[in-house]
Amino acid sequence: MLKNYFKIAFRNLLKNKIYSFINIAGLAIGMAATILIGLWIYDELNYDSYFKEKDTIAQMFQHESSNNVIGTGPAIPRPLEFAMREEFADNFEHIIMSSWNYSRYIGYGDKNINVTGNFMQEGAVDMLEINVLEGDKNSLEHSNVIMLSKEIATTLFGSENALGKMVKINNEHTVKVTAVYEDLPENNSFNGLKYLMPWKFYVATQEWVKNSKDSWGNNSFQMFAQIKDNTTMETVSSKILDIKKRNAPEEAEFNPEIFLFPMKDWYLRGDWENGVQTGGRIENVWLFGIIGTFILLLACINFINLSTARSEKRATEVGIRKSIGSQRGQLIFQFLTESFLIVCLAFAFAVGIVILSLNGFNNLASKTIEFPWASGLFWILAIVFIFITAVLAGSYPALYLSSFNPVSVLKGTFRAGRYSALPRKILVVTQFTISVALIIATLVVMNQIQHSKDRPAGYDKEGLVQIPVMSSEFTGKQDLMREQFIASGGATYMTTTSSPTTSVWSNRGGYTWEGKPEGFQENFAHTTVHYDFVETLGLKLIKGRGFSRKFATDSNAVILNKTAVKYMQIQDPVGKYISAENPDSDMIPLKIIGVVDDMIVQSPYTPVKQAMYVFESYGNISYYNLRLNPNNSVSKNLELIENTFKTNFPNIPFDYQFVDEEYGQKFRSEERVASLARVFTALAIFISCLGLFGLASFVAEQRTKEIGVRKVLGASISQLWILLSKDFITLVVLALVIASPIAYYVMSGWLQKFPYRTSVGWDVFAIACIGALIITLITVSFQAIRAATANPVKSLRTE
Amino acid sequence: MANTLLSLNEATRTVNSGNNKVTLLDNINLQVKEGEFISLMGPSGSGKSTLLNCIGMLDGFTGGGYTFLGEPVHSMKEKNRSKLYKEYIGFVFQAYHLIDELTVWENIETPLLYKNVKSSERKGLVADMLDRFNIVGKKDLFPVQLSGGQQQLVGIARALIGKPKLILADEPTGNLNSKQSTEIMELFSQLNKEGVTIIQATHSERNASYGSRIINLLDGKIVSE
Incomplete structure (x- = not known):
């Protein structure tokens, strides 16, 4: 039939x-x-499914409110770890402190490559079930060691055995390769984990991390956790909600709430609006x-x-x-x-x-x-x-x-x-x-x-190049480099910044100024910059002037963006001072010397955030920003810049980004x-x-x-x-x-x-x-x- | 005395055309015994085809009684009715109505499929039928490759394959030339001799004469017998 x-x-x-x-x-x-x-x-739905414990893994998230707007994010302070371990250890299988996903130079022989990875506490390997192919699974318990993904180990050592090799990190520290693990697939939240180093090493080598042991206000770290099988995310979240408020009364004005953000939501439901989860890629x-x-x-x-x-x-x-x-x-x-x-x-x-x-x-x-x-x-x-x-x-x-x-x-x-x-x-x-x-x-x-692409960016993106300079070898050399770059003819201006032009890495509050409204909880996008900031980026000055070598006092000066002036409700800002709210602070008051037009740094779909560009001579430099010489072709400029760079830093690979391309990433x-x-x-x-x-x-x-x-x-x-x-x-x-x-x-x-x-x-x-x-x-x-x-x-x- | 195959008791068929009720069959009384060969005659529109379709249960009477092998058809559900005609009735059409996409073999086989006959048994039955009608050589041809007479032979073979008690033929030779007509009619009378009851509708006196009984219809009524 x-x-x-x-x-x-x-x-x-x-x-x-x-x-x-x-x-x-x-x-x-x-x-x-x-x-x-x-x-x-x-x-999409199986993002992070590489991790077998997906359902019990979470990241600590924090709600904080300022001016009645709740902000939500993964940044938490270091002392949270100690309080968490002391009060709630029995709810967790693992509590893991972690740095952000940083890129670092890893050098071996004449190779020096730029690799992203994290500093994490022991237990991370266990929690994420990272498949250690050879070497010590418990490497993170030690200090001067590094675990490498298979891909990186192969790039560095070829067919040689990776274990026991000594590699240089940022040309600064020498550590031993003690494990090689299977590459993590693309579709997970840890796809940037190409190396793993001990948290201990991070604390020991980074002064500011060491010093943040008790600062509840310094939200600069991440914490991951795996809960015990006999409990739920909701239960644990409700227990730990007020942990920061109880331990750090000085932070209470921001009403900080700590909670678990489950791994299964990271990728698909990662949008927050005023403290409420509003969806994300699931849409x-x-x-x-x-x-x-x-x-x-x-x-x-x-x-x-x-x-x-x-x-x-x-x-x-x-x-x-x-x-x-x-x-x-x-x-x-x-x-x-x-x-x-x-x-x-x-x-x-x-x-x-x-x-x-x-x-x-x-x-x-x-x-x-x-x-x-x-x-x-x-x-x-x-x-x-x-x-x-x-x-x-x-x-x-x-x-x-x-x-x-x-x-x-x-x-x-x-x-x-x-x-x-x-x-x-x-x-x-x-x-x-x-x-x-x-x-x-x-x-x-x-x-x-x-x-959104047609929206004025507020600065001249074309012909602008940024070079990441996060290694300590660069410290103190920016004046020399500026002279040489300009002398080479490859660039007309150079400035240094603490964040890339297309991102904000730091947000700060705790300031006061003349006419600050009562109870105002300010929060600025905070970037430290150097001379020629306005000229290099091609910013439009609305009032005042840019940082100048002619004024010795500019070492304690600040430039605001247009939104910041409105935000601060300050009249005739130029010449006024911004100082620390806490009278005990040793911060020298900052003189406002200029106001620039808003520049889009974060999302091109949102209003520009109030920003302060603070002059800083040394330290905290993450990028060299160069305005290419308009009289040369781009390739000629890059060649000149690279030669100058290589002469000064022969051991560091020449990495650069076109700012307009980085800006394009936003779309x-x-x-x-x-x-x-x-x-x-x-x-x-x-x-x-x-x-x-x-x-x-x-x-x-x-x-x-x-x-x-x-x-x-x-x-x-x-x-x-x-x-x-x-x-x-x-x-x-x-x-x-x-x-x-x-x-x-x-x-x-x-x-x-x-x-x-x-x-x-x-x-x-x-x-x-x-x-x-x-x-x-x-x-x-x-x-x-x-x-x-x-x-x-x-x-x-x-x- | 042969058994009664079917009987119609004041069977009526009406349709609504616009606001008018049109009577196609008007109080038909008819007894058909097993082994009869009945010819229905009458001008176009007299109700021959309608009567055949109603007897064949493709269509239904709207009034009166219809009993087939002792079973009251008028009060049956569609499923039972379908079972009944599948078992006992075979149709032969003027336009042959073979399925164009099926070969001769497959066309003849189709009713067996609906009767859930096993594959091996089907093969035997179809082969016998092809043999009997001398169309073995044509078994793999499609209907368009056959002459009208040959198509009608296949049509009859298909009607017979289920071993029906009753064959209903609506102008079976209407599309054929006289030589082919004669062959078909000879075949019918042969089948009738073998015990199959046949009711045919026809315009042709000559064809009607093959039958044992002639019923004349006019305007939906039996006018003479």
């Missing part, structure tokens, strides 16, 4: 090649898109999940439309089968078998498409997804997916086709009724509503990105979403057009006789073209009318999450509408014109 059904299905497929192609190609593309999205979602998971479902739906609609449109061809078969004893259920089963077969074929093609496009997709989504050949789960889901698609696409046609009355279809009087095309029309409108809504949404996303995540959305929108449109093409050719075929008669009666080709295209255009216009308000509503909502945002303008709708209409016309006209130009004698004779 089944064999018989398959046979019929196959012969039907072969007999109607165009329809088969449209059906299978449409479904295959739709399924391929859905599979890709599925793989992407699976990858993109939903977004693409919905897009994937839509695309599949579009492909299924094609199948439904073409099957029912061509029902008259199958009607006789239904009649015969009924007359020789088939029950309706058996016919339904037969047609479902047929759709199942087609979906299976489409799935096979879809797998091919996925394999061919996976590389490109990975580039686009910046993922490293592989096709899960060996995954049982994948194939089980694939079967479920095939069944769902087959039922989705096949049920309506099966129910419709099997409902025919055998007497009327066999008598030949069967005509699909006047309203039989109505469901088809509704489905076409649905298809185009989805497609047009996707076009509008994609345009809005692209507009928003462009809008990457949105751009990734946009480019994925663009691809899937294009697919959605293509699938919809494929269906429309099929329907158009069906209608042209069905109306051959009518067209012939009209032609004989004197209708022109253009009249016939309009006649045949009109219906489809009406449907698409209807879809535009439905899609526009929905897209407007949804995208206005989406834009709300960007404080700096574009509006959903009429131009977006105009482009989407005109685009959709043109595409429809092209799709439909091909068939319409072919039918209209056919010789009427021929079409009338065949009847």
